[in-house]
Amino acid sequence: MNFSIWMLLSYYIRPIVKWFLRRTTGLCELQRVCYGEISGGPRIKAVEYSLLMSRSMQIQQLITHLNNISDNQRFTGANEREILRGAVSTVLLVKKINPKVHFQFVTSFGKCIEQIWGYRQLIAQVEELRTTSFDSENAAHEKKLYELWERLMPQEKLDGRITKQWQDIGFQGEDPKTDFRGMGLLGLDNLLFFATEYRAPAQHVLSHSHHPVYGYCFAIVGINLTSLAWVLMKDGSAKSYVYNSSRSLPSIRIFHQFYSYLFYEFDRFWLECKPKDIMEFSSIKSRFENNIRVSLLDTNAKFRIGITVDNV
Template sequence: MEDRVGGGGGSFVAVRRISHGLDRSNTCNTTSAEVAAGSAAWLGKGLSCVCVQGREGDSRPSFDLSPAQEDCLQRLQNRLDVAYDSSITEHQLALRALWKAAFPEEELHGLISEQWKEMGWQGKDPSTDFRGGGFISLENLLFFARNFPKSFQDLLRKREGVRSMWEYPFAVAGVNITFMLIQMLDLEAVKPRSFVGATFLKFLSENELAFDLLYCITFKLMDHQWLSMRASYMDFNAVMKSTRRQLERELLQEDVSRLDDIPSYGLLSR
């Protein structure tokens, strides 16, 4: 089911991802072109890859995980399965913390308030926008605000570059980025089904906050693409597709051995 978020002439799409059970099927979605592009970069990155022949003759990778890597992936998947619940104290506190990080000088009047629109939520209740990304999308935003406060504030307040008259709403864009990364990395599968997903799992096994860090990189990259494309509200989906393609290319570069080797990591400021 899709939740379409946004208004005023454009649309942001966040597919409802939270379910009662993760998809553990082994169907591979990697194209033969990606295998060709990624195989050289994959030498020595810590996962064994066996390319199997598909029914239509295309080679598709299957990655075997170590027990430690399986454990890291399972812990991240457990986070993905947590829906935002406004009745849970931990979730309420996280939402209040996000407001405090975004607007430290402005008192929040309540978890349901017109003030939330200042951050780029659709309405006065942010919980309705978390349906597409779950609680982890709130965790991602909070991680961004706490670890890269300058970049977070620059994006929130649209401080950099020549901006469009019709800008993307910051918070809703953040939820969409969480969802996009989950899909791009195929995180609901039992093991990686693409070189991009396997590369990320290598990083995750070395840093349990790799997903949160990649989120920050992606958000900054998305805004960079937005400015480069001179985009406006209706162009958001095109910008997201461009961002995903660029991020995949950077993750598969041969000299990338950790997330801060990614060229777009340099866009972030603390």
């Protein structure tokens, strides 16, 4: 009830406050945000909120247009520059902002647009990979699977395609393809990225998964963490991380980096919890997710795996 009253008051009071501040400062809300907020997450989130709350028909049409572009993954390359130019021009016109006087606003606001709709486009890219089933008849898919083995087990050759050796890196049976059903090709791509880009930390985590008491299935846990990374991305919780970490249009690489951080940190958290057996996985994962969500509430959130990783 209190929340509803607050929303109602905000709906009517907010325009009055905005009008008053515009008259006293000579700046619209978007300008005040771009000039007053810290760059990165704080500024981008504030711009995003301001745009979504706008009652301007032109602004709402712009949002719909940008949503359509990002959902269809057309926000890229030379097209990106044209889209940004058009979006900024629309806001300059609607808000009656002189770009020659407020040239810094043009740059800052354009960067916010790039990140906001780049994030939305990233969700579409990740979803496309998630819904692409691993196909053992696809040579590219099979190549990635063999590369995963080579990165994690460089000193040991596979006896064949179907073998119990896959269990050494945490798959459930003799053929890994059945374990990718939930997250599709995204699960494999994440594991391969972690094992390739962060080879030493991945080896470190793999060795922990073989612990005689606290061991777990490396690949299966990795695929579960792909699911967690996807949920955090889709519900918007990961915005702080992406907005603070991406210097240009967010790409699938930044999602893989986010996943790698989650895997590395989950391994540490798992060992700290000292589980009695693997049956505690669900409860420990839930606690870990809560911790991550709390960290992501910080608009300045920017995760790094650690110095050992950064130097790899």
